Structures are given as structure tokens and as C-alpha cells.
Amino acid sequence: MPFDLGLGPTIWMGFAILVAGFIRGYSGFGFSAMVIAASSVVTNPLHFVAVVVILETAMSLQAAKGIGPDIDWRRVWMLLAGAVVGLPLGLWLLTGVSETAARAMISGYILLMCAVLLAGWRLRSEVRGPWNLVAGVVSGLANAPGMDLFLA
Template identity: 65%
Template sequence: MFDLGPLGLIWMALVILGAGFVRGYSGFGYSAIVVAGASLVMNPLQIVAVVAVLEFSMSLQSWRGAGPDIDWRRVLFLLAGAAVGLPLGLWLLTAISEDAARALISGYVLVMCAVLMVGWRLADEVGAKGTAAMGVVSGFANAPGMGGLPLAAFFAAQPMRPAVFRATLIAYFPFLDLYSMPFYWGHGLISLQTLWAVLLAIPLTGLGNHLGGRHFFGAEPQEFRRFVVLLLAALASLGLLKALL
């Protein structure tokens, strides 16, 4: 599958299981970990449709109880921006070489890790234009399946209620994933191997998500998020090194 040997398949199984655990425990990081991990053993663009399908299914599971707190105005402005950003991101990533794409993705993850670690803050909530502009960034970043990192940093910087933060993200990503699918298909990123990969990844993701949701680690959520950011930075650094060498 995806020209991976036995060791590559074992590595991807561990990455997907670990990413599911991270998402179940901390609520973010699944796509970024899977894509960053995949970049070490394969063309990372081959896995983005798989990640989108799995993220879509997990987001639907999270919809229960989120409805009253969803800021639909934010969701609409984000989707309007993403409608522009996603095609541009896919056009760029599919027009360059595999190593160049790997380097671009790894560099992006490292920048976002730095932003998340700094923890920048805004005095007021961002208006419609700023939200739409962030939608463009999120859509562009979703070309490799990682549109959540900039948006999580963007929302965390604003004085938003945690319930609105979570519910708005839950509402936004299923629509973004549905919008992304035809573009992934058009750029040749969906094949029969994608279907097999989804079928194999579903139980691993579900198991990891279940274990993470039960909080098997004794660490505080904030400390665990810091660990996740450092893990992402390490994977991205290895991916960048691989691209450069």
C-alpha cells in the first residue's frame, strides 16, 4: 500500500494509533501527527484524503451537544475564506516535487508549533474580515490535511468561551472536509488504495481515540498539549531533514 514495505506499514500503524490517542486526550493534533509522520516514509500527499475521511467521522461523533454553542457566523466566514485557500494550496503542493512538498509541510508544522508554544493573545475578538482571512489560511493549510493548526492558534488567541471555541471547530471541519474531497479527487489524491487505507486506519484510530478519551496518562491536559506540540516539532524536523538530504 502506497509502496510501503513492512516496516513502513508498522510505522504508519503506530503513528495512526498514537494520533488517535492524542486526539482523544487533547482534542487536536490528529491530522498533523499523521501527515508529519507519513512524510518520513512516503509522499505525505498520499495520506491527506485518508486523514480527511477519518477526521470527518470523528467530528460527526463530536457533534452531540455542540449545537447550542456553535458560532455559525464564524463558521460561514471561515468556509468562505477556505473556498479560496484550499484550491490554491493544492495547486501549489501538487505542482512541486515530493521533497519540496515534504519540506514545505514540515516547515509549516514547525512554524505553527512555534506559534502554539508562544501562546500569543489578542485583546478583542476578530471581526468578519479577519475571520474570513483566517479561513483562507486554514483552507490553504488543509491542502496537506492540516487546516486545524492555524485555526486552533487563531481561536486560542481570542477571548472566546471554551465551549464556543470547541463547538465552532467541530462544526467547521466536517464542511471543510466535504469541500476538500472533490479537489483531492481532481488532483489524483484519491484511489483504491485510499479506501483500503481508511478501512485499516479506522479501528486503529478508534482504539487510540478511546484510550486517549479515558485519560490513561496522568498528565494535565495543558501539559499533554505541550508534549504534543513538541512531538509535532520533532516529526517535522525529521521530515525537513529528510527533504534536505
């Protein structure tokens, strides 16, 4: 069995990944958070980081096929530059936490993000200029453990 999971946990993760894929297809985000949260029920959630990174990359590349001309590439490059700084820092922080701490941080982060969504919070204006670089660093930190989770 993959990741040394038994039959039950493997079925659980298959179902969780299917549901997470549906949620991402419907909303455009949330796949990583769902997969990592579901994996924390049956195993160390940090084991699924690589799986989530690979699946998120494949889904993003597939979605990006026809939208190239509509993308603000300057902003994308600023976000990526920030993420290049934030992601390794987040991964470095991630390596120093226990499985229990990782589960607690994942749960706390998901709860916080759900509360923000439930409250209906919105940005009042578009993020521009150097703030895109800051947003990229925060994104890199948040994406280190599961491409949506601030455990880094």
C-alpha cells in the first residue's frame, strides 16, 4: 500500500483526494488544504506534501493552457520571486516540527482561513507594486507544507 497505509486509510485518502479535486474544480482553490487535513486523520500529514505539490502543479498547468494572454505576467513574476524566498524558509521551518505540532498548525490555519471566508472579508483594493513581492513570500510560507497551509 502507498505510504505504508492500510486498506481503510488508502480508501479514505482516495476519497479525500477525489472530493478535494471536486472542490478545487468548483472553487479554484482548497485542494491542498483538504488533502493535507484529510491525511492528518490517518498518517503524518507531512508525508503528503510532495503528493500535493505534484498534483497542484499538474492541475495548474492544465488550467493555464488557454489563458496565457490574459495573465498579468509582471505580477506573476513578482509573486513567484517572493515565493522563491518564502517556500524554502517555510520548508526549513517545517522540518523542525513534530507530527503533533504539524497537525495542530494545519488545523489552526484551516480554521483561521475558514473564519476569514465565513466572515466575508474582502480586499478593498487590488494588491500592486512591492506588495506583490510580500504576498509572494507569504504565499511561499503558506505553501511549504501542502501548497495551501501556513506551517510554514
